[in-house]
Amino acid sequence: MKRFLKLIAAISCGAILMLASAAQAARDLTFFQVSDTHYGKSPVGDKTVPMLVDKMNALPGTPYPAIIGGKVGAPRGVIHTGDITNDGKKEQWLMFVRDYGLTGKDGRLAWPVYETIGNHDGSAGLPVRNGIRERNKSRIGLTAVSDSGLLYSWDWDGIHFVSCGISVGTTASKYDPEHSFEFLEKDLKQSIGTSGRPVIVLHHFGFDKHADGWWSDEWRANYFALIKDINVIGILHGHSHDTSIYEWNQIDVYHPPHFKQDGPKDTAPVTHGFFVFHITDDELSVAERKLDDTWGMTAKKKFKPAPAK
Numbered sequence: 636m637k638r639f640l641k642l643i644a645a646i647s648c649g650a651i652l653m654l655a656s657a658a659q660a661a662r663d664l665t666f667f668q669v670s671d672t673h674y675g676k677s678p679v680g681d682k683t684v685p686m687l688v689d690k691m692n693a694l695p696g697t698p699y700p701a702i703i704g705g706k707v708g709a710p711r712g713v714i715h716t717g718d719i720t721n722d723g724k725k726e727q728w729l730m731f732v733r734d735y736g737l738t739g740k741d742g743r744l745a746w747p748v749y750e751t752i753g754n755h756d757g758s759a760g761l762p763v764r765n766g767i768r769e770r771n772k773s774r775i776g777l778t779a780v781s782d783s784g785l786l787y788s789w790d791w792d793g794i795h796f797v798s799c800g801i802s803v804g805t806t807a808s809k810y811d812p813e814h815s816f817e818f819l820e821k822d823l824k825q826s827i828g829t830s831g832r833p834v835i836v837l838h839h840f841g842f843d844k845h846a847d848g849w850w851s852d853e854w855r856a857n858y859f860a861l862i863k864d865i866n867v868i869g870i871l872h873g874h875s876h877d878t879s880i881y882e883w884n885q886i887d888v889y890h891p892p893h894f895k896q897d898g899p900k901d902t903a904p905v906t907h908g909f910f911v912f913h914i915t916d917d918e919l920s921v922a923e924r925k926l927d928d929t930w931g932m933t934a935k936k937k938f939k940p941a942p943a944k
Contacts, residue, residue, distance in 0.1 A: 662916045664792040665708040667691055669909040670716040670839075670873030671893040673755065675727035677900030684894070685743070686926060687907060688734045692745045694911070700930045703920050707911055711791050712739075715750035716873035716891075717801065717839030723757025728766050737770050747775050749789070751798045753839040753873055754810050754849070778826060781818040788822050793941065794868075794914060795826055799838040804854035810840075816854070820861055827865060832941045833914075836862070837871040841890055842883040845875035859884050868919055868938040878908070878923055880934045887936060889921060916940055 669691075672684050695709045713735070720727035735750070736742020756763035768784035771777065778795075779788045788797040799815040806814055819836070827834060840849045863884070870888045879890045892908035908925040917940045923931030 662792045662794075662914060663708065664794065664912075664914040665695075665710045666791065666912050667694075667710050667713045667909050668716060668871050668889065668891050668912065669713060670891050671718040671753065672715070672731065672907070673718055673721040673894040674730040675724060676721035676894060677896060677905070679900065679903065680894060680896060680905045681730065683905040683926070684907060685730075685734050687909060688743045690924065690926060690928070691909065692743075694924065699911075699913075699920075699922055700933055702933055703913075703922055703935060705913075708913065710746050710911075712747040712749055713744060713909075714796075714837060714871060715748060716837050716871055717751050717753025718755040718873055718894075719750060719753065720757075720763055721755055723755065723761050723763050725762040728762045732766070737773070738775055749774070749787075749796070749798060751837060751839060752785070752801050754801060758809070758811060759813070779818075779822050781813065781815075783813040785813050786815055786818045788826060790826075792914070793832065795832055795834045797822055797834065797836050799836060802838050802840040802850040802854065803836075803858040804850060810849065812838075812850075812854075816857060816861070819858075823861070823865060830941060831866050831939070833866050833868045833938060834862075835869045835871060836867060839873045841870075841872040841875050842888060843875050843879065843881065843890075845877075849874070862886070866939055866941070868914075878932060880921065880932060887919075887934075892923065892925065892931075 694707050697707045699705055719731050734742055735744045735748040739746040771780050771784055771787050776789045777787050786798055786800050797819055799819055800812050801810050802812045803815050804812040805816055840846050867886050872890055875890045876893045878892045881888050891910040894907055896903050896905045911922045911924055913920045918937050920935040922933045925931055
């Protein structure tokens with residue numbers, strides 16, 4: 636009888652461990668990335684750009700392109716990688732707040748938003764930077780906020796996200812990153828350490844031709860030295876005018892559609908879009924969703940999951 640009870644206990648324990656392991660491995664994370672909305676750039680733009688929120692709200696349940704397969708899930712949130720406004724003016728910032736809200740319950744967007752600054756969003760003391768600092772006091776789920784109040788990090792389903800502002804650097808009189816390098820270094824040490832957890836970093840300036848002259852080679856070199864041994868599965872940025880998915884030092888980089896208006900700003904149509912990310916336990920896929928309800932470029936890649944504990 637005792638042997639039978641021990642057998643039942645062992646089977647039960649094994650079943651519990653298997654269920655716990657399966658639950659831990661079942662990552663099913665969806666999020667959207669939008670960028671360079673340039674509120675205030677043109678009258679047509681200010682009528683068109685808010686439609687991005689409507690398109691994002693309506694997208695869950697839509698079939699992905701065949702190369703990815705399945706249907707779009709409900710996102711955990713939306714990441715905005717800068718140039719929220721065109722001139723950093725208060726009225727332009729308030730247009731963004733009206734559409735995107737903060738928590739998913741206080742604007743037109745149905746999910747929380749996590750935004751950073753771009754070069755068009757103005758410097759310290761102006762509405763956009765001040766607005767983000769204030770929002771970070773009540774932003775959902777943050778794991779750290781920088782001393783300046785502008786930069787922050789959070790976790791989604793075991794993925795660590797770090798918002799580094801306009802670029803990863805120290806300080807400057809123009810396009811000031813407000814010591815984002817120091818914040819990233821400290822945050823990775825405290826949140827990741829040697830765990831091997833997957834990380835996604837976001838900032839406005841990228842690494843392609845559109846980034847030349849906007850931030851220094853020294854800053855980029857220091858940035859790479861900091862993250863080269865970290866399990867960075869993606870860098871998200873804005874600024875560049877062309878939608879692109881590429882590599883920087885063998886790290887995957889993602890830049891979603893940019894505000895485009897080819898012609899007079901009072902009459903020419905505006906095009907835009909966003910990226911849809913889906914991350915499972917060891918695979919990241921991304922698909923470009925255009926404002927005209929069509930799919931654009933796609934990518935799918937395996938990544939190294941965190942080591943089992």
